[in-house]
Amino acid sequence: MSNEMQDKIKIGVVEDERMMAEFIVTTLENLDYNPTKPASTFEAAIKMIEEEKPDIILLDIFLDSEKDGIDVAEVINKEYKLPFIFLTANATKETLERAKKVSPPAFLVKPFTNNDLYCAIEICLNNFVKPPASSPENSNFLMNDSIFIKDGYYFYKIKYNDIYYIESDHVYINIYTALKKLTIRASLGNFMENLNKDIFSRVHRSFIVNLNHIESITTDYVVVKGIKVPTSKKYKEEILMKFQII
Numbered sequence: 001m002s003n004e005m006q007d008k009i010k011i012g013v014v015e016d017e018r019m020m021a022e023f024i025v026t027t028l029e030n031l032d033y034n035p036t037k038p039a040s041t042f043e044a045a046i047k048m049i050e051e052e053k054p055d056i057i058l059l060d061i062f063l064d065s066e067k068d069g070i071d072v073a074e075v076i077n078k079e080y081k082l083p084f085i086f087l088t089a090n091a092t093k094e095t096l097e098r099a100k101k102v103s104p105p106a107f108l109v110k111p112f113t114n115n116d117l118y119c120a121i122e123i124c125l126n127n128f129v130k131p132p133a134s135s136p137e138n139s140n141f142l143m144n145d146s147i148f149i150k151d152g153y154y155f156y157k158i159k160y161n162d163i164y165y166i167e168s169d170h171v172y173i174n175i176y177t178a179l180k181k182l183t184i185r186a187s188l189g190n191f192m193e194n195l196n197k198d199i200f201s202r203v204h205r206s207f208i209v210n211l212n213h214i215e216s217i218t219t220d221y222v223v224v225k226g227i228k229v230p231t232s233k234k235y236k237e238e239i240l241m242k243f244q245i246i
Contacts, residue, residue, distance in 0.1 A: 007146065007157050008034035011121070012054030014072060015087065016040035016064040020110070024058060027114050033121070041065035045072045049080055055146075055157065056124060057084035058108075061099060070095075073102040083124050149175075149184060158182070160199055165224050166191070166208040176227075201239055203231040211242060 011033050015021040021038035028035040036052045039045040042065045049057070057076065061069040069086065076082050086099055089110040099107075106124035108116065125148060146157045162178040168188040175182040192200070192208055203209050203222060213224050217239065221228040231239065 007159060008032060009056065009121075009125075009148075009157050010034045010036065010052065010054045012036045012045075012048055012052060012057040013038040014040075014045040014048070014057060014063070014069060015060045016062070017060075020060075024117070027117055031114065031118050031121075042067035042071055045069075046075060049076070049082070054082065055148075056121065057082055058087060059084045060087045061095060062088075070098050070102060073099075073104065077102055085120050085124050149182060160196065160210070161212065163200075163210050164213050165210060165227070165229050166200075168206040201235070201242060203229060203235050203239055205232065205234075206230075214243075217243070 011028055013021060013024055013028070013035050015024060015038050021040070025035045025038060036048055036054055039048040041063055045057075045059070045063070048054075057072075059069045059072055059076075063069055063072075073084055073086070076084055083105045085106045085108050086104045087108050087110060088095075088099075106120050108120045112120075145161075146159050147163075148157055158175075158177060164176045164178070166188065167174045167176070169183070171185060171187070172183050173186050173188055173191055175184070188202075188206065188208065192202055195208070199211060200208050201211055207229050209222060209224050209229055214222050215225070216223045217231075221230050222239070223229070
């Protein structure tokens with residue numbers, strides 16, 4: 001998958017040891033992620049999440065503040081619904097019991113290698129959202145303004161605005177984007193349930209379109225980036241209402 005297609009996954013860094021924080025940032029950059037400036041306190045961590053809007057958080061349990069990383073995790077679970085990885089060195093049994101209560105998708109024990117960090121991030125992304133085991137969508141998930149699509153061993157971040165339309169193809173769906181077509185195993189109906197309804201709309205039992213890319217509407221189809229996407233009577237009224245066409 002082309003690197004031009006994807007935005008780099010933004011990773012929030014919460015670590016109060018300066019040398020460790022620098023090592024993490026450098027490692028993340030070498031792994032082609034987009035790290036934030038490290039936060040070292042509870043207050044700085046929340047501010048970073050608010051301002052930077054990361055996709056995933058690396059979160060040291062022990063911070064240079066009265067509230068620690070577990071307190072940050074509680075806020076993340078309640079307010080932001082982001083995946084996070086706990087970083088820890090010599091945690092006590094009591095601390096680990098507290099940590100387990102916030103259900104971290106992954107733990108990473110210091111010291112760790114570049115490969116340890118990479119694996120922890122990919123596992124965390126994979127574990128963050130788990131639909132029922134029978135659902136094929138368990139390898140892809142959506143958050144903020146993007147979808148994360150698993151291709152082989154890697155997750156790729158695709159912005160909603162880069163998606164033109166989506167087509168059902170038996171047990172697969174084809175996602176037509178600005179640069180190429182992506183194919184994943186999923187049902188169109190289940191996939192639509194997770195999309196932003198202000199941006200995407202079902203126009204046919206086999207098609208979803210990005211409303212921002214519709215160029216014209218006829219009785220039988222809509223034109224998206226020069227492509228005629230068929231519409232059906234069942235969904236036509238909804239499309240017209242969204243465009244305030246009576």
